Amino acid sequence: MCKTSQFAMTGALLGAIVALGTSAANADTAAEKIARAETAAPTNITEEATFLDLDGTVLREGTNGWVCFPGVPLIPDDTNPMCNDAVWMKWMKAMSSGGEFSTDVIGVSYMLAGDAMVNNDDPMATDQNDGGMWIEEGPHLMLLFPTKEMVANLPHDPYAGGPYVMWGDTPLWHVMAPIEAQDPAQ
Template identity: 40%
Template sequence: MKILRTGTNDFTCLPGDPKGVGSPPMCEDKVAMQWNRDFAEHKAKPTTNVPGVEYMLAGATQRSDSNPFDKTDPPIRIGPHWMILWPFDPKTTGLPTTHKPTGAYIMWAGTPWAHVHIMGAP
C-alpha cells in the first residue's frame, strides 16, 4: 500500500490507482485501514470492532452495490463520498440499498462488508 501522506489526525491518505476499479484515492482512519486490509485479504468478515471512516473526494469506481467481490460487472462511477465502515442493516436503519447521487445508502447490504455511503463532497 503506497501512502500519499500520513496525517496528524489519525487519517492517512492514499493515492489509489486511477486506472483500477475499486482503488480510488482516499483518506482513511486507522480502523478503516484495517477494514480495507481485511477486505483485500478476502477475510470472511472485517476484524474491526468499531466503525471506521474514510472519504473519497475524487469519487471512485466499483462494480456492484450488492456483491463485495464482484469482478465481472461493468464499473459504476460514483461521485465524492464518505463511508462509515460498519455492518449497517437497512431494516433497522431505514436506509436504501441502491446507489444515490446524494444522501446516504447502504452498500453491500446483507454481507459482513455492509457499510454506509454518504454521497456528496463535504
C-alpha cells in the first residue's frame, strides 16, 4: 500500500473513531471536562492552556499554546485526558484528516492521568483477544520526533523499562516515556 493510501485509510478510520467517541464524553459538563483535562499536565501548563472538547468545541480559551482534552479524541469513549503542544496538535489533525505529518522539532504530549488499554503495535486494534501486546500505560509523556532514525535504538516493548516506541510500523509512531514503572502482569 502506498504511503498516501495508508494515511488516507488511517485518517478515515480515526475519523470514524472520533465520531463514535464523542457521544458518551459529551454527557459531562464543561466544568467536569476541564477539571479532568487539568489532570493531564503540570499546572504551569494547564493554567493557561486552551481546553477543547473531543469534538473541537472550545471549553476554555488559553494563551500559552498548549491544548488540553478531557479524553483522547482518537479513542472511542475515552476519558483519559491529554495536553498537547502545537506539534502534537498538527499530528492529531493530520491523522484525523488522513493527511501526512512531518516535523522538524520534537513534539510533547502529557498524559499524567494515564491512558486506556491499547495495542502497542496496532492503533486500530480493538479486541484484546486478537493478540498483540496490549498495555494500559500509567502517567506518561508522548514524544514525536522528526525521523525514526532518532529513536532507532529504543525498544518497542513497553515492559523493557524506560521510553519505548508505540505503533512503530505505522504512520502514527511515537515514543512513550512512562513516569512510573509498568507491571507486565496487569
